[in-house]
Amino acid sequence: MAEETAQPRRRRVDAQRNVDALLEAAKAVFAASGVDAPVREIADRAGVGVGTLYRHFPERSDLVKAVLEREIDACADAGPALSAEHAPGEALVLWLGRYTELLGAKRGLANALHSGEPTLEALRAYFFERMSPTLEALLDAAAANGEVRDDVTTRDLLSAVAKLCMPVPGEGPESSRRMVALLIEGLRRT
Amino acid sequence: MAEETAQPRRRRVDAQRNVDALLEAAKAVFAASGVDAPVREIADRAGVGVGTLYRHFPERSDLVKAVLEREIDACADAGPALSAEHAPGEALVLWLGRYTELLGAKRGLANALHSGEPTLEALRAYFFERMSPTLEALLDAAAANGEVRDDVTTRDLLSAVAKLCMPVPGEGPESSRRMVALLIEGLRRT
DNA sequence: AAGCATACGGAACATTGTTCCGGATCACCA
């Protein structure tokens, strides 16, 4: 039981090598040119043909998703730890800071969430599916503790902060941070 | 001095007719399909060829700009009136409501402001250039009156509300309104 | 009515996402 004992053959090593190269290339290209970068550019950088890219990632969005999934998971999973080590209100604010940071650092993420393209719907769904339980717990705890209003929904808050973190030419991440801080002020119990 | 007395001849009447048809078609198409709608669709609806469209609007963004300019102006110009008839803090909140409404109603506007496309840079610039003085006056007055914090910049606030109004599949304008309301709570003097 | 600048239409080009398939490559079995 050392390896997976599924019935189909093992994935060919060259295929795995290509998948890795593609992920690395995509990560670099997305960071440099945003998630709207041409598929061909990624394929070229990885040294494979576009056919190969599409074999492993049937849609562009699958590639975007694969690149960002790990970071999304890490952020979502950071909630419980913060919750265990801080007071409810503080944990909430700290996590929102972490969340803001994620969206600010991954230039593509905020854009991908708001791009109207239907092909990125899957990423959007994954993102909210993953983040919702985390924020829900933090928000409920803080509200129960009387530190924040109890009439704000998890979804609204996740969405609001994500929107405030959208990169716009001429604005830096500091701007996002200030706006998120303002929103958090509004969240505090009146 | 009844007409413009510029030196070049008057614009041909058929040309003017086409410009009008294009603007009307674009308005309808943008409302129905968003600002990303294909240029050809607009040309077809207006009953002209794409060449004609490009003759009058050298870039897609020029068409977008032309369609939205009037509404932007109306919103920006609404500030002074509100300021004259209400207390500073109230005028500010009322105008932000108007601003939110504009962004919510014109489905394309919020998207256009945040689309990374460089060709829409001109629209973005016009938008902020037009809105800034209005909000600046309202914000200064309210801050001077002690009703809101004085450490929030005009640009941050304009930008924040515009972002919160970005349409996302699965969310309606009510969501935007709730998030803007939360932000305004944060704006109030603590 | 003639002459000409202006304007028109749509074919054609460039870019980009996606599909397809003939041929190369690898994993398993004997």
Place this chain on the structure above:
DNA sequence: TGGTGATCCGGAACAATGTTCCGTATGCTT
């Protein structure tokens, strides 16, 4: 080890869309 078939690869080709170009048509002025 060598054969064989499934897996995988590359890139040409297709579709959608922004933009350019130019031969032709049309309205304005004289």
